[in-house]
Amino acid sequence: MLRAAYGLPLAPQQQEAFKAVAGGRLAPTNRVKELWAVAGRRSGKSRVAAAIAVAVATVEKHLLAPGEIGFVLVLSATVAQAHVVFSYAKAFLEESPVLRHHLIDATKSELRLTGNIIIGTHPNSFRSVRGRSLLAVICDETALWRDDSSANPDLEVYRAVKPALIASGGPLIGISSPYRKLGLLYNRHRDYFGVSDPNVLVVQGASRSFNPLLDEVGINAALADDPESSRAEWEGEFREDIAAFLSDADIDQCVDHDRPLELPPRNGIRYFAFADPSGGRHDAFCLAIGHREDERVVIDVLRGQMPPFDPHEIVREHAAVLKGFGLRELVGDNYSAEWVSTAYKSAGIRYVRSDVPKGRMYLENLPAFTRRTVSLPDHPTLLRELRLLERRTHVGGKDTVDHGRTGSDDFCNAVFGVLHSCSMKRQTLRYGTIGTPNANGVHQFNELDPKTGRPISRDPYRNPLSSEFNGCVTGKGPDAELSLFNAQRGIMRRIR
Known part of the structure; x- marks a missing residue:
């Protein structure tokens, strides 16, 4: 995948492997400007993101003005995920006899290298990426990005970094497990998967396609237990059972x-x-x-x-x-x-x-x-x-x-x-005899709550013919038939 993204020649066996994850498209002849990898869980996404960041920062040549600092940014969904990528990148540099001399200093989230280059690993934020000279941007788990101020943080980050990458000619690389059919990862997959575009390469594959050491028996058991979720987790497929509720x-x-x-x-x-x-x-x-x-x-x-x-x-x-x-x-x-x-x-x-x-x-x-x-x-x-x-x-x-x-x-x-x-319409059911006083000479009127069927307590001495009961008409006796609010006689049902 990476050889194809950089336009390097592929052996016949590599050609077959590439077509299997690229939808049958032809391999690019030059380095693409955007690489999007849709891969299942435990396929080595964070490690690959760190490896790409180190390669761009140490191997490739960059033209920077005096005093200018070039950034290779790795943006993740959370602080914890950003730290995972940081640990991989730091280990690549420290464990390599060829690369360790490039490392000058390390903070909690940045690796300072020779040549005024910094590898930064941060949670995604479209605000913090502006105003920097970006040599490359690697987006880790973009399908799962969330932001309290935006419903589309992946798109906001893309818009924020694209001008800087156009100026430097650096690549944009997105690596993520799929989720629902929404967002930048899905849009790129929909538009470019299997398409022989010279600037955008989209690959998609199951976890074992990228990491054959995974336990196949365990993955098959997960697929049998929860097919929809496991197809996204292990097969690298966008979920069919989840959609946006509102457009x-x-x-x-x-x-x-x-x-x-x-x-x-x-x-x-x-x-x-x-x-x-x-x-x-x-x-x-x-x-x-x-x-x-x-x-x-x-x-x-x-x-x-x-x-x-x-x-x-x-x-x-x-x-x-x-x-x-x-x-x-x-x-x-x-x-x-x-x-x-x-x-x-x-x-x-x-x-x-x-x-x-x-x-x-x-x-x-x-x-x-x-x-x-x-x-x-x-x-x-x-x-x-x-x-x-x-x-x-x-x-x-x-x-x-x-x-x-x-x-x-x-x-x-x-x-x-x-x-x-x-x-919800509030309804009450009123019943009684109107126009016929009880033994004490008081008009009797009762009201039922339609939810419980229980009487609602009211002042028995309130005149039922007052403005509260507009529309009531007098009945002729206790045997009057139950009717609706607009009935002309008898006991009344009123909807308020």
Whole structure:
């Protein structure tokens, strides 16, 4: 693979091996500008990334101006993965009698070499790579990159490093296990795999194609136990059972860029609220408030506190916001800790655990995005979480929706909770005899909660013919027939 990427001649046996992982394309005759390797787990990706970085930094010749520092960057998904690549690169230099004289100094993440060249191993960040003279960029596990400020960190990094690589003529190399069919790795595979392009080479292969020492029996057992996941892990195939839950077009069309981040409360509007609590260590503590306008649902307020924080202080802040919108009740995620209900109760808010799991809320309220009947604030964290939601199809055809491996959906959960609450019509069933007083001369009227079937306590002396019961008509006796709200006589059913 590396010989082909550098345009070196291949022996007949190497030609066959190359075609097997390159989709049958012809080997390049010159060094390609981009190399993308889609490989399974334990295929030596991090070690190869380190080897390429050392080769570019020590073997190739670079023209640098006096005082200019050339960087060979290895960007990984996490700090821990970056350290793995760093350890490999440092070992290559220290253990080689030919290369060790190039190493001048080593820090926690950089290797300083002769000729004003630095090998840097860092977590991916499109901000930190700008303003450097880049001799090469090696992207490790790009399919699994995550960033709190972007839904597409791989694309952002690519855009940030490409101008510097064009200036230096250096290569861009991406090495990763596949994941879902989204992102820069998948786009490059879709457009260039099997295509004899002189500038871009894409190879794809199973773990054993790159590392034949792996246990074949163990891999086959994993494939039999979990075919979909194992095909991505060991066979190097993009997952068919995971897809983006929402398209970028659906999300963008639902964002109101002209409104402020929060809308003030208005009189005569019925608001709904949903919270996604957190203990303050790992997840965000989020609150969303919204209302319905005809067929549209407007998210008026969306707040979230990232950890660490004092959860009781957040509850008090939420209570003040809720009371400002005339709310004394809050629906929330079925959070296990009992302190959530107690804390909200002490702040004057009744906390009701949602009886609908979040995956079901996501699926049931998907039409709100496809029909553009939701108005969202231009909230960066919310939009990033929406773009990263994954829809999984399980054996038997059941779909679930959740965040990815290292993502989060706290803001999404709060918004979809409000969408669910706004879509539920509150119903009550009222029955009694209207126009016929009881023994004490008082009109008797009862009301049932449709969820529990139990009577709702009301003041028995309230006049049922007041404005609260507009539309009621008097019946002729206790045997009047049950009818709907717009019935002309008898006992009434009213939907509020």
